[in-house]
Amino acid sequence: MINFSKYKDIIITHGLCSGLSIKMNVYIYLVDGLLFDTGPSTLQKDTAKFFSQQTIEQVALTHVHEDHSGMAHWLQKNKLVPIYLHSEAIKTAEKRGRYRLYRRLIWGGREPFYPQAMPKVIRTERYTFEAIEAPGHTEFHHVFYEQDQGWLITGDLYIGRKVVLALYEENMLQMIATLEKVLQLDFDTMFCSHAGVVLKGKEKMRQKLDFLTELQDKVRELRAKGLTDGEIDKIIYPKKQAIKTLSGGEWSSYNIIHTI
Template sequence: MMNDNVYKGITEWQGIREMPWNRPFKMSIFLYVVDGLLIDTGPSTLGQESIKFFKENNINQVALTHVHEDHSGMAAWLQEKFKIPVYLHEDSIAEAAVEPEFLKYRLEIWGRRPAFKAQTIPAQIETDKYCFQVIDTPGHYKHHKAFLESNQGWLFSGDLLVNTKPRSVFCEENMSEMINSLEKISTLDFDTVFCSHTGILKNGQQLCHQKLEYLLDLRAKVQEMRQQGLEDREIDSRLFPEEDKVGVLTDGDFSSFYIVSTL
């Protein structure tokens, strides 16, 4: 399933992955083209649909928020077919050059991430009409970027603001780094967030503050329990006592424990 939408000159594409597992799984992917710049490529499992979108838009450069396969799975195809630059965090370029092995659930949802040759993302990305400031925003991944067009009040946030109150996160995430990134972002001038999984969010600053406050409150609780002598596993079971459904689906690749242990 896919949908296209145009917002203030930005073409938004939505693809949806649904998995017929015992516990149903459904997640959206949003891609954006603004003045010839494609932000993220989506996964290879949505390639049949996204290729049509790519061909219908005049894409002349690609900027990746990070190298995860749901964001970069079509980068190799775009490079081969369109002969355009793909920009990525400098510390992920070597990772992008090798096709990784994934757990079964990741292959089923997002598919392969073929190797591609990325270029170091510059401090600013320019199009004919716009200039995007490239901002380091580790947390979801250690090599994560967001793109700010301050004149328009736009923030392309990748996976920074997917969920304002996360109760289960990916094993590579670091919530202390996420707090630092949210504190940095909260000082910037923007109102509209373009999220990779929830779409266009017109109350972006408010959502940023909500997530920051949630994580700061959690950190205070975690630190207080540690001072009482509790180990992180016990803290996790007290703060998040309910079954972790995402953790079950992903063989523990997602867990509330990764929130606690990185605060």
């Protein structure tokens, strides 16, 4: 866990989660008392210490996945702070998370917590963040836009320019529409939960959109020739993906092809 404040007023905490053969970075951002996502419970030893040392007045969750909300229960109990989440995800949050083994090993479980519906705008003393609906990675996902600073807190909307795997609940058509919407905004620096701080963020986000629309063209061409999505998947992603087996099919390239 490294804490640094390269960006004025933004405190960034970073941890590495690993389990099976999978390794994944997690970044958490604290801006002016507003915490964006909580990180998973597997990082509790470090994050609980970090949270205890910081002034946290409110928490905004991009979405309810356990690597973003795993410490929400702890924060609610120990810091007595309001936690904001997409209104449609509140019911899920109020129940204990149930996950397959690979997820429990990497991210850990998620205790129930009791969030409030996401307001349209979240204010801190110095900043104003607009909560923007951003479905695609999961249906109930927000990104947060600080117009004056050109910041976009992206949760799991970006992650990388190329998409080679998708979780079963991801939808690439929704993702394309969201990327088009977000690219209307005037931002420059992206704060991604897994890639960290991404400079020239808008350019990178556009590259992700280009990647997906080119892929969409290819898939449509092959579908027009009569190929099934399974056959198209094997042509476009010929490499065997270990995670597909490890995750019991929750992650696969087929999920990309099938929803684009």
